[in-house]
Amino acid sequence: MRRVTWVLAVVMCVALVLAGCGMGKRDAGSIVKDLDHVMGKSSSYQASGSMILNTGQQPQEYQVEVAFSPEHFYRISLTNATKDVTQIVLRNEEGVFVLTPHLKKSFRFQSEWPENQGQVYLFQSLAKSIIADKDRQFTTEKDAYVFDVAANYQNEQLSRQKIWLNKKTLAPSQVQVSDANQNVLVQVTFTNFEFDTKFDKDYFQMERNMTSWNMQQTMPTMSDVAATGADHPSDKSVTDKNLSATGGQSDQSKTQADSKAAGATKPDASKSAQTTAKAQSIGIVEPYYLPKDVVKQDISDMKLGQDAAVLLRYKGKYNFNLIEVRPQAKAVALQPGDIVDLGFTIGVLTGADAKDGARTLTWTNDGVEYRMFSGDMPTNEMIQVAMATDGQSGK
Numbered sequence: 001m002r003r004v005t006w007v008l009a010v011v012m013c014v015a016l017v018l019a020g021c022g023m024g025k026r027d028a029g030s031i032v033k034d035l036d037h038v039m040g041k042s043s044s045y046q047a048s049g050s051m052i053l054n055t056g057q058q059p060q061e062y063q064v065e066v067a068f069s070p071e072h073f074y075r076i077s078l079t080n081a082t083k084d085v086t087q088i089v090l091r092n093e094e095g096v097f098v099l100t101p102h103l104k105k106s107f108r109f110q111s112e113w114p115e116n117q118g119q120v121y122l123f124q125s126l127a128k129s130i131i132a133d134k135d136r137q138f139t140t141e142k143d144a145y146v147f148d149v150a151a152n153y154q155n156e157q158l159s160r161q162k163i164w165l166n167k168k169t170l171a172p173s174q175v176q177v178s179d180a181n182q183n184v185l186v187q188v189t190f191t192n193f194e195f196d197t198k199f200d201k202d203y204f205q206m207e208r209n210m211t212s213w214n215m216q217q218t219m220p221t222m223s224d225v226a227a228t229g230a231d232h233p234s235d236k237s238v239t240d241k242n243l244s245a246t247g248g249q250s251d252q253s254k255t256q257a258d259s260k261a262a263g264a265t266k267p268d269a270s271k272s273a274q275t276t277a278k279a280q281s282i283g284i285v286e287p288y289y290l291p292k293d294v295v296k297q298d299i300s301d302m303k304l305g306q307d308a309a310v311l312l313r314y315k316g317k318y319n320f321n322l323i324e325v326r327p328q329a330k331a332v333a334l335q336p337g338d339i340v341d342l343g344f345t346i347g348v349l350t351g352a353d354a355k356d357g358a359r360t361l362t363w364t365n366d367g368v369e370y371r372m373f374s375g376d377m378p379t380n381e382m383i384q385v386a387m388a389t390d391g392q393s394g395k
Helices: 002-020 028-041 123-132 206-209 221-228 269-282 379-387
Strands: 043-051 061-069 075-082 085-093 095-102 105-109 137-140 143-148 160-166 172-178 186-194 248-250 292-306 309-315 322-326 332-334 336-343 346-350 359-365 368-375
Touching: 002 379, 028 123, 085 206, 105 206, 123 137, 123 143, 123 160, 123 172, 292 322, 322 359, 322 379, 336 379, 346 379, 368 379
Parallel strands: 105 332
Antiparallel strands: 043 061, 043 186, 061 075, 075 085, 085 095, 095 105, 137 143, 143 160, 160 172, 172 186, 248 332, 292 309, 309 322, 322 368, 336 346, 346 359, 359 368
């Protein structure tokens, strides 16, 4: 009897020591409460790492940098590891900016981003998905808590995500996002993640992030955009219902600021050979994915402002046009729209509230600016087609 009492006493002492040292086993509920507390503090953080996308025909790797301030300002930098091309997303007191510094291009619009949509590399998005999923799955590894929860992203292919959190700080260390067949389509690995970071006063300002590339630009205001209107092609074959929502204005010289946006005109038959040569020089990128019962109708050369461009028209169950242009370096402002995460780059969707359903998805990749116009194609299909241009070589 004495021996049994002594063994019980030893076991209780060991249990108390482990609990006092924080080494007792924790359940998912207690970790979620701590995660909710960390979220509520609105602490600043800075992170860096890599993102591998398996959504295309070939894996694509990007370097990711993320910064967040207590004022709910964001700075996200995505750099293509192979092409050394960087795109920056900023949120500050003036709105949301999408910057492509090496092209001297910048987009500005009012948006609730990223509060209204998740991003796989943002701590807030990952924490919210863990907290919201009541059917979350939970395991532990040596240095990490691992949650398997539902994914909530614009890309409907992304079904579930597995999130590794550091046991000491609850900072994310790795994320894997899979489709319905458990194929990992997106993998983010954080090599560094620090809370309570201090930032310079102008860290989240557009001017600093553009001039860091030695490119001085002046950003048009939203009132300027409203005054100048949209940069619409003028040819009837282009300015049909599918093209009516472009909603952008190129930064022209002061003498042209109040004039109509330059039109897009197709060449006449006598210049067909010259047209073909110009189109080939641009390098036509065709998406490798198309919605079911949609086929390419034709490809033609055109002008977009002062730049040579290519128009690809698709018809069928859904109808859309895709313009590809290698623009001269200039700043561009768009009317209010929504950020669309294409994985390999950030796109801008305008016209979502248009009564006729006409919308425009604009994005830049490898020096090419893409503008997709559709009046009847669902947004998720537009995203799929846009993603299918990445990794494609110009023909």
